[in-house]
Amino acid sequence: MAVSYTKYLRMYHMPHMWCPGCGIGIIVKAIIRAFDALDWSTDDLAFVSGIGCTSRAPGYLDMNTLHTTHGRALSFATGIKFARPDKHVVVISGDGDATAIGGNHLIHACRRNIDITLVIVNNNIYGMTGGQYSPTTPVGARAATSPWGNIDIPFNVSELVKGAGATYVARGHVGSGVQLERLIRGGLTHKGFSVIEVLSNCHTQYGRRNRIPDAIDLIEHISKSTVSVRQAEKMSPEELKDKYAVGLLHQDTERTEYCDDYNKVIEHAQLER
Amino acid sequence: MQKILTGNQSAAWGAMCARAQVVSAYPITPQTTIIEELADIVAKGLLDAQFIKVESEHSAMAGCIGAQAAGARTFTATSAQGLALMHEMLHWAALARLPVVMANVNRAMAPGWSIWTDQNDSLAQRDTGWLQYYCESNQEVLDTVIQGYKVAEIVNLPVMLVLDAFFLSHTYEAVDIPGQERTSEYLPPYKPSIYLDVDDPHAFGGIVPQDIYMEFRYKMQVAMNEALEAAEQADRDFKTMFGRGYGLIEPYRLEGADYVLATSGTVTSTARSVIDDLRDKGHSIGLLKMKLLRPFPVELVRGVLAGRKRVAVLDRDICVGMGGIWTQEIRNALYHLPEDQRPSVYGYIVGLGGRDVKPETIEKIALDVQKRPIEEGEQVWIGLKE
Ligand SMILES: Cc1ncc(C[n+]2csc(CCOP(=O)(O)OP(=O)(O)O)c2C)c(N)n1
Ligand code: SF4
Numbered sequence: 001m002a003v004s005y006t007k008y009l010r011m012y013h014m015p016h017m018w019c020p021g022c023g024i025g026i027i028v029k030a031i032i033r034a035f036d037a038l039d040w041s042t043d044d045l046a047f048v049s050g051i052g053c054t055s056r057a058p059g060y061l062d063m064n065t066l067h068t069t070h071g072r073a074l075s076f077a078t079g080i081k082f083a084r085p086d087k088h089v090v091v092i093s094g095d096g097d098a099t100a101i102g103g104n105h106l107i108h109a110c111r112r113n114i115d116i117t118l119v120i121v122n123n124n125i126y127g128m129t130g131g132q133y134s135p136t137t138p139v140g141a142r143a144a145t146s147p148w149g150n151i152d153i154p155f156n157v158s159e160l161v162k163g164a165g166a167t168y169v170a171r172g173h174v175g176s177g178v179q180l181e182r183l184i185r186g187g188l189t190h191k192g193f194s195v196i197e198v199l200s201n202c203h204t205q206y207g208r209r210n211r212i213p214d215a216i217d218l219i220e221h222i223s224k225s226t227v228s229v230r231q232a233e234k235m236s237p238e239e240l241k242d243k244y245a246v247g248l249l250h251q252d253t254e255r256t257e258y259c260d261d262y263n264k265v266i267e268h269a270q271l272e273r
Numbered sequence: 274m275q276k277i278l279t280g281n282q283s284a285a286w287g288a289m290c291a292r293a294q295v296v297s298a299y300p301i302t303p304q305t306t307i308i309e310e311l312a313d314i315v316a317k318g319l320l321d322a323q324f325i326k327v328e329s330e331h332s333a334m335a336g337c338i339g340a341q342a343a344g345a346r347t348f349t350a351t352s353a354q355g356l357a358l359m360h361e362m363l364h365w366a367a368l369a370r371l372p373v374v375m376a377n378v379n380r381a382m383a384p385g386w387s388i389w390t391d392q393n394d395s396l397a398q399r400d401t402g403w404l405q406y407y408c409e410s411n412q413e414v415l416d417t418v419i420q421g422y423k424v425a426e427i428v429n430l431p432v433m434l435v436l437d438a439f440f441l442s443h444t445y446e447a448v449d450i451p452g453q454e455r456t457s458e459y460l461p462p463y464k465p466s467i468y469l470d471v472d473d474p475h476a477f478g479g480i481v482p483q484d485i486y487m488e489f490r491y492k493m494q495v496a497m498n499e500a501l502e503a504a505e506q507a508d509r510d511f512k513t514m515f516g517r518g519y520g521l522i523e524p525y526r527l528e529g530a531d532y533v534l535a536t537s538g539t540v541t542s543t544a545r546s547v548i549d550d551l552r553d554k555g556h557s558i559g560l561l562k563m564k565l566l567r568p569f570p571v572e573l574v575r576g577v578l579a580g581r582k583r584v585a586v587l588d589r590d591i592c593v594g595m596g597g598i599w600t601q602e603i604r605n606a607l608y609h610l611p612e613d614q615r616p617s618v619y620g621y622i623v624g625l626g627g628r629d630v631k632p633e634t635i636e637k638i639a640l641d642v643q644k645r646p647i648e649e650g651e652q653v654w655i656g657l658k659e
Contacts, residue, residue, distance in 0.1 A: 051354075051386075067386065069354060071329065100328040101299075129300040130309075135328070144309060145300075145326055147316070 008032045008042065010062045017056060021215025023174035023200030027121055028057050030172075030180040031090070037185055045088050048077045050102060052094035053127040053202070071102025074109045077116050085259040088117070088188065095122040096134040099155050103135070110164035110193055114258040117187045117194045122157055123202035131205030142209040161195040162250045168194030169250040174201055175223030179246070186248060192257050199226065199244060278448040280441030283411040284350060284376040284434070285310035286448070287418025289320045290456040291374075293348035294463075297325035297336030299355060302388045303438045304378045307350040320453075322348075330355035334362035334373075341371040342477055344468035346422065349373070352438065353380035353394040360398065363431075367402025368493070369477065372425030372432070372463075374418060375403075379538065379589075380438045381626040389627020390438035392538065392590040396566070396598045398433070402493055404500055405566040406434040407537040411446040416517055419451070423460050423507040428496045438627065440539040451515055459514050497568045504565060521570040524577050526552055527559035531582040532643055533616070535603055537563040540587055540623070540630050547635040558639055563599060571606045578607060581616040583650075585642035587635070589624045596620045596652040619650035628656065 009032075018024050035045065042063035049055035049066075050073040058065035064087075068076045073091045081089045098106050098120045109116065125143055126132040133143035133150045136157060140149040162169045168190040172180035180198060187194035201207065201218040212218045229247035232240060278286065284307045288296070296315075298308045314320050325336040330351050337347040351359060356377050366373045377395050381387040395405060404424065408414045414436050421432035436442055451459075467475055481489060504521055512518030526548050527533065536544045541562045548560045561577060561584075578584055584607075588597025595601060600620035607615050621638050624630040634655055641653070 067384070069383070103328065126300060129302060130305055132300045132305075133326075145312070 003033055003036045005029070005032055008035065008062055009060055013060050016060055018053060019204045021201070021203060022053070023123065023198075023202070023219065024054055024057065024121055026174045026177055027092075027119065027180065027198050027200060028060065030177050030184055031092075031119065032061075033181045034185040034188055037181070038188060040088060045090065046077070046080050046084075048073050048080065048089065048091045050093055050097040051128070052097045054092055054094040054121040055097060057092050071097050071100070072105060073097065074102065074105040074116070074118065078109065078114060081114055081116055081259065082262075085115075089115075090188070091116060091118045093118060093120050094127065094134075095120060095124065095136040095157065096126045099135045099157060099160070106161065107164040110161050110166040110195070112258040113165060113167050113192045113255055115191055115193070117184075117190075118196070119184065119187075120157055120195060120197045121200045122197055123200040123206060125202050125206040127202045127205050131209060141206070143206070144209075157197045158195070158249050161197075165193070166195045166250075167192035167252040167255050169197075170195070170248045171197045171199070171244060171246045173199035173222050173226050173244075173246055175219050175226070176246070183248065190251065190253075192252070192255060199246075274450045274452060275447055276450055277445050278411055278415075279306065279443050279445055280408075280411045280414050280436045281306040281378070281443065282310045283415040283448050284418055284436070285314060286450050287415040288348040288374070289314045290415070290451055290453055291348075291419050291422045291460055292320065292346065292453055292457070292462070293322055293374075294345040295323045295325065295337065295340035295347045296349065297327060297333045297340065297347065298349045299327055299330045299333045299351070301330070301352050301355040303380060303442045304350045304352040304355070304376070306442075307376055307378070311348070330358045331362055334359045334366065337373045337375075338362060338366050338369065338371055341366070341373050342369070342469050344463070344465055344470070346463040347373050348375070350376040350378070352378040353382055356394045356398060357382065360401070363398055363401040363403060366431045368489070370429040370493070370496070372422070372429055374421045374425055374432045374434070376414070376418065377433050377435050378438050378442045379435055387626045388438065390440060390538075390589070391625045391627065392435070392588075392598075395433060395435045396590045396592075399567060399598070402430060402497075403567065404430055404432045404497075404504070406432065407564055407566065408434060408436045408441065409539060409541045409562065411441060411444075412448050412517065413519060414441065415448055415450065416511065416515070416519070419456055419460060420504070420507045420511055422463075423511075424500060424503045426463055427503045427507075428500045430493070430496055430500060435538070437539045449515075449517075455514070459510065501568045501570060504568075519564055521565040522573050522577065523562040523564065525560040525562060527561065527577065530557050530559035532556070532558040532639070533561050533578060533581050533584045534558065534635070534639055534642075535561045535563055535584055535586045535599065537566075537599060538589065540589060540635070543630060543632055544587070544635050547632050547639060551636070551639055556639070556643075558643070563603075566602070569602055569606065574603060574606045575610060578603075578616055579610050579614045583619060583642050584616045585619045585621055585638050587621050587623050587630070587638065589630070591622055591625065597622055617647050617650065619645065620652050622652065622654045623656065
C-alpha cells in the first residue's frame with residue numbers, strides 16, 4: 001500500500017529548508033517508510049535531534065519531537081527513554097553533531113546499550129555552518145577549514161560505535177532508499193542501542209569544494225564507493241581501501257538492555273529494604 | 274590602509290594587527306566569518322599564527338588557555354550557544370589571570386532557536402571575570418580588539434568584545450586598518466611575567482585551600498579596578514596615536530538634558546539620529562552610550578547622570594525575574610547619589626531575538642520616559658505582540 005507521507009509531516013512547515021537534492025530528504029523518507037511499515041503510532045514515537053541541517057528533521061516530522069543543542073541529542077533522548085521506557089526514541093544526528101561535539105555522548109550511549117535508535121547522516125562535512133571539515137571528512141578532501149586538503153584521519157563511524165558497544169550497527173547510503181529503509185527498520189525493532197550510519201550527499205558544502213557539485217553526481221559517487229557486506233567479506237584490505245561496506249554490519253541480541261538492567265537494580269534495592 | 278569590511282572581518286583584522294599567535298575556534302553562525310577571514314589572513318602570510326581546529330567551543334577556549342599559559346597571545350571568537358558552552362572555561366581563563374581576547378557576536382539563546390541578535394549570551398557571562406566591551410561600528414570592533422589586548426595584558430584578565438549579529442557582523446563599512454607595525458608601537462609583544470617555561474618550570478591550576486582562596490579573588494577585584502584606569506589610558510593613548518577614541522561611556526548631546534536614553538551596541542547609532550531629531554524639536558533629552566560593562570564605570574556613569582530627571586535604559590536582553598541587565602547595572606551605580614541628584618531609572622526591554630529596533634521604537638521610548646509614572650517604569654516591554 002502506498003505510504004501517506006503527509007500523515008507523518010507537518011505540512012505547514014513546507015517548503016523545507018534543505019537544498020534541492022540534499023540526501024537528508026531521502027533519509028527522512030526512509031525513516032517515514034520504516035515507521036509506516038511497522039505501523040507504529042506517531043504518539044508512541046519521540047524523535048530527537050541536535051543541531052545542523054540534519055537536525056532540522058524533527059521540525060518537519062509530525063510526532064513528539066525535540067530539537068536540542070549541538071551534540072547533546074543523545075543525552076536528551078536518554079532522559080526521554082528513562083522517563084518513558086515504553087516509547088520508541090529515535091535520534092537523528094549529523095556527523096559533526098554525533099562524532100565531534102557530541103562524540104562523548106555517542107560512545108557512552110553505545111556502551112550503555114540503551115534502547116534508542118540513532119540515525120547518523122554522514123555527509124562528511126558541517127553542512128549548516130558553511131562546510132567546515134568534520135571528524136568524517138576524508139584525508140585530502142577540501143573544506144572551508146581545509147582549503148588545501150584535510151590532514152586529520154577520519155573516524156570510521158560504524159566501527160567506532162561497534163567498538164563502543166552498540167548492539168546493532170548498519171551502514172546504508174542515499175543511493176539505495178529501499179535498503180536504507182530495511183536497515184532503519186531493523187534498528188527500530190532491535191532492542192538495545194542501534195546505529196544506522198547513512199552515507200549522504202551535501203553537494204552544496206562538500207560537493208562544490210570537491211569537484212562534485214551536482215547532487216545526482218555526488219549520490220552516484222557515494223553509491224560507487226559502497227560494496228555489500230557480503231562482497232566485502234571476500235575482498236582484501238587493499239581492495240577495500242576507500243570502500244564502504246553497506247548492510248547490517250553487526251548485531252548482538254544477547255546483551256541486556258540498559259532500562260531493563262536499571263529496573264533490576266530498582267527491584268533489587270527494594271528487596272533489600 | 275582602508276578596506277571595506279564587515280564587523281566580523283574587522284574583528285579578524287584587529288587580531289591581525291595585534292599579532293595574535295594562536296587562534297583556537299569552532300564555527301557557529303554568525304561568528305564563522307571572523308575565523309574564516311583570519312584563516313585567510315594567515316594563509317596569505319600576513320599573520321604568523323597557529324590555528325587549532327577543535328570539536329567544540331569548550332575545547333576552543335581550553336586551547337586558548339593552554340596556548341596563553343605557554344606564553345602566546347591568543348584569539349578566539351564565538352556566539353550564543355558556543356559562549357554558553359565555554360562558560361566553565363571563561364571562569365578558568367579569568368581566574369587563571371590569562372589575558373585571552375575573544376570576540377563574541379551577540380545572538381539570542383535557544384530555545385527557540387534563533388541566530389539573530391540580542392545580548393543575553395554575553396550579559397549572562399558578566400560574572401566570569403572577563404572585561405566586556407560593547408561595540409557600535411566596525412571600526413570600533415577593530416580598534417577594540419587592539420585596545421582589548423593592551424588592557425588585558427596590563428591587568429592580566431581576559432577581554433571579550435561584543436558585536437551585534439548581522440547588524441554589525443555582516444554589514445560593510447570602510448575601516449581603517451592601522452597595520453602591524455604601527456600597532457606594535459602601541460601594543461608591545463606579549464611578555465608574560467610567568468608562563469609555562471621549560472627553563473623555569475611552574476605548576477598552574479593547583480588546589481587552593483580555604484586560607485588563601487579569598488585573597489586570589491581579592492587580587493582579581495583589585496585588577497578589575499585597575500582595569501578601569503588602564504582602559505581609560507589605553508583609549509586615550511589610542512586616540513593620540515590613531516586619532517580615534519571611544520571612551521568607556523560616551524555622552525551624546527547630553528548638555529543640559531533632563532532626560533537620558535542609555536543604549537549599547539548598534540541600537541546606539543539609531544538612537545543618535547532620534548536624539549538629533551528630538552533635540553531639534555526642543556526636547557530636553559540626550560544619549561548615553563554604554564561601552565564597558567566590566568569593569569562597570571560606576572563613577573563615570575554617576576558623574577554624567579547626576580542631576581538628570583529620568584534615565585531610560587534600553588535593554589536588548591532580559592534577566593527574567595528582575596528585568597533588563599543594563600538597567601540593573603545603571604540603577605545600582607546611581608544608588609549612592611544624594612536623593613536630589615539621583616534620576617529615576619526606567620527599564621525598557623527591546624529587540625529580543627533580533628527584532629528590529631527602529632527609530633520609531635526609540636522615539637516612542639524617548640517620549641514615554643518623559644511622562645510615565647515612576648511606579649510603572651520598572652520594566653516596560655516595547656513592541657510586544659498582543
Ligand atoms: C554549541 C554550539 N556550537 C556550534 C554551533 C553551530 N553549529 C550548528 S550546526 C553545526 C555543524 C553541523 O554539522 P553536522 O552535525 O555534520 O550536520 P549537517 O549540517 O552536516 O547536517 C555547528 C557547528 C551550535 N549550534 N552550538
Ligand atoms: S548544506 Fe548540505 S546538508 Fe545542508 S541542506 Fe544543503 S546539501 Fe543538505
